[in-house]
Amino acid sequence: MANKLSGMTLAPLALSAAAMDNKSTNQALLSIYHQLLTHYGPQNWWPAEAPFEVIVGAILTQSAAWSNVEKAITNLKSAKALSPRALRQLPLSELARLIHPCGYYNAKALKLKSFAYWLDNHHADDLNRLFATDTNHLRPQLLSIHGIGPETADSIILYAANKQIFVIDAYTRRIINRLGLAPDSNSYAAYQALFMNNLPADASLFNEYHALLVCLAKNVCRRNNPLCQQCCLNNICRFGSVASVLTY
Ligand code: SF4
Numbered sequence: 001m002a003n004k005l006s007g008m009t010l011a012p013l014a015l016s017a018a019a020m021d022n023k024s025t026n027q028a029l030l031s032i033y034h035q036l037l038t039h040y041g042p043q044n045w046w047p048a049e050a051p052f053e054v055i056v057g058a059i060l061t062q063s064a065a066w067s068n069v070e071k072a073i074t075n076l077k078s079a080k081a082l083s084p085r086a087l088r089q090l091p092l093s094e095l096a097r098l099i100h101p102c103g104y105y106n107a108k109a110l111k112l113k114s115f116a117y118w119l120d121n122h123h124a125d126d127l128n129r130l131f132a133t134d135t136n137h138l139r140p141q142l143l144s145i146h147g148i149g150p151e152t153a154d155s156i157i158l159y160a161a162n163k164q165i166f167v168i169d170a171y172t173r174r175i176i177n178r179l180g181l182a183p184d185s186n187s188y189a190a191y192q193a194l195f196m197n198n199l200p201a202d203a204s205l206f207n208e209y210h211a212l213l214v215c216l217a218k219n220v221c222r223r224n225n226p227l228c229q230q231c232c233l234n235n236i237c238r239f240g241s242v243a244s245v246l247t248y
Pocket of ligand 1: 175178179220221222226227228229231232233234237238239240241
């Protein structure tokens with residue numbers, strides 16, 4: 001995906017544990033992005049046919065593997081239930097049955113219905129109307145809906161509305177911490193500010209960056225036994241350099 005950084009090349013940087021100034025942090029984040037993009041290539045997120053499907057996926061993926069979310073969405077499509085109106089009309093138990101593969105199906109059925117009713121009540125089921133809302137107002141609106149927290153709201157804003165916001169998840173926190181770039185606070189807002197205050201405001205960059213971090217975390221920077229020797233960030237990672245020393 002083309003973004004403001006396409007075509008730029010940056011040399012790898014050595015990251016320090018201490019707080020870095022804004023310029024150093026900016027360079028470090030850009031270097032990480034370019035190394036990930038060079039290694040893995042564009043991720044083409046979000047894997048969905050339409051914005052409403054992105055929203056449903058963002059809700060269903062909470063505490064669930066994406067492969068199971070895909071099964072649930074396939075069930076919804078087969079039942080012609082992948083629309084706000086259909087979700088409202090479906091009995092709660094039937095909706096829970098359809099999304100059973102992604103776990104927490106009773107709670108998630110309620111969340112889907114809550115969003116569908118909210119969208120009708122506030123925006124007449126019109127996603128274009130919803131997405132025309134400024135991000136500073138859109139985000140608190142989404143957060144007011146039952147079952148939508150910061151990560152889900154930001155996934156909707158970035159991947160469905162195509163607006164500039166960085167999504168933070170457990171994968172992102174893990175990688176940033178291991179790289180030695182953790183912010184002073186452990187809050188969602190602090191991690192989000194790390195990216196948004198130090199990168200160009202570019203939705204396609206934020207889209208690709210988050211997807212690449214997820215790719216790295218799933219394939220290499222695993223919670224247990226990360227494969228640091230195979231990692232494309234090994235040359236700039238504090239955790240990776242310590243792990244390499246311990247390995248020899
Ligand atoms: S070098 Fe190891 S700890 Fe660092 S990002 Fe790569 S896999 Fe994760």
